[in-house]
Amino acid sequence: xxxxxxxxxxxxxxxxxxxxxxxxxxxxxxxxxxxxxxxxxxxxxxxxxxxxxxxxxxxxxxxxxxxxxxxxxx
Numbered sequence: 001x002x003x004x005x006x007x008x009x010x011x012x013x014x015x016x017x018x019x020x021x022x023x024x025x026x027x028x029x030x031x032x033x034x035x036x037x038x039x040x041x042x043x044x045x046x047x048x049x050x051x052x053x054x055x056x057x058x059x060x061x062x063x064x065x066x067x068x069x070x071x072x073x074x
Contacts, residue, residue, distance in 0.1 A: 019057050022063070023048075026066045026067060026069070
């Protein structure tokens, strides 16, 4: 097992799937493409995918940005 995998196993949380579901919902609610959503929150589409799948948990600050983008209808 690689060091990265060992670290991930130690830090995995039961909340990870809940966070991933929230990210997916926010992207859907935004009515933006994944690329546009990623651009607006300041990340790449591939990194957004890792948040949506639960492989990586976004920071609290990034979750705030996602919520702002999802609810900004202008």
